[in-house]
Amino acid sequence: MLRGVVSKTRSVQGIVQSAIDIKKWLEEVPGVHEVRPARCTLCRAPSRRPGHTLGIHGHGLVRRDVWGPVEEGETPEFWDLLIRRYRCLTCLTIIRVGPRGILPRRRYGGGAIAAALALWAVFGQEPAVVRDTVSPWRHVAIETQTRWASLGRWAFAVGEGHLWPLRRRLPDGLPAHVLAATAVRALVARLPQSTMGPLRLAEVYGAAHGERGRV
Ligand SMILES: [Zn+2]
Known part of the structure; x- marks a missing residue:
């Protein structure tokens, strides 16, 4: 077509x-x-x-x-x-x-990053569980098995507006998981059919794929 x-x-x-x-x-x-x-x-x-x-x-x-x-x-x-x-x-x-749905300077897709932040910061999953869901890497060093540094990096990048444009600047000094949760909810709130109900992961992917990444 x-x-x-x-x-x-x-x-x-x-x-x-x-x-x-x-x-x-x-x-x-x-x-x-x-x-x-x-x-x-x-x-x-x-x-x-x-x-x-x-x-x-x-x-x-x-x-x-x-x-x-x-x-x-x-x-x-x-x-x-x-x-x-x-x-x-x-x-x-x-x-x-x-x-x-692709993001600048990120190998992970926008939907994968938004979903990881939602699973961690909104749904309260352990970083290792989030990594299993989102990362294609199957072998992880023993010393980092319970952590996933990408989550913190993405949270601060999203808080700075480096991943998706933010309508409002977030306050300085917020912990990473609060930045992540706030940014994911703001992303989903832009969907035309968005409601104030519980966050659904399918919406998180949809919102991230509908966005053109921040230049
Ligand atoms: Zn030209």
Whole structure:
């Protein structure tokens, strides 16, 4: 199915995020016409110019790791995500386009990170149990079996607004699990069908995949 050019995009670590979510993208990489950027991210030249040929051409695919489950209940995996590349004929820069739901400088997918923070900080699961649910790594050093340092790192990153844009800055000095719980609830609250009821993990994945990661 052709969807024309991507009109609203954000750039994450040099990857423009299309409107297509990570689940759909992993099932089938969209065609070159479906996610062609509307403009060059560098020189802003338009892709489509009336009376001219295309200004941004497809330039093949490149692999990027995405770790973790994509939906609730799935086994965590090491996913090979194929990112589409384009070349701007005006300035010759290469533009990479991927799905929503990937985050800058993170190998884990946005849904996996949000789910891990929810399981730990909202549902009160032990870090080792959360890691078993979210991490694709099956072998863990004995000295770190009861801990998972990623949780604390993600909590502080989310508190700083580095993973998802925050509508409001969180107060300084909050403990990691409070930052994590607050950020997960704020993420889910943006869903159109969000209610004030108990948090559901499926909603956490959905909210994270619906977000374009913070640039
Ligand atoms: Zn350009």
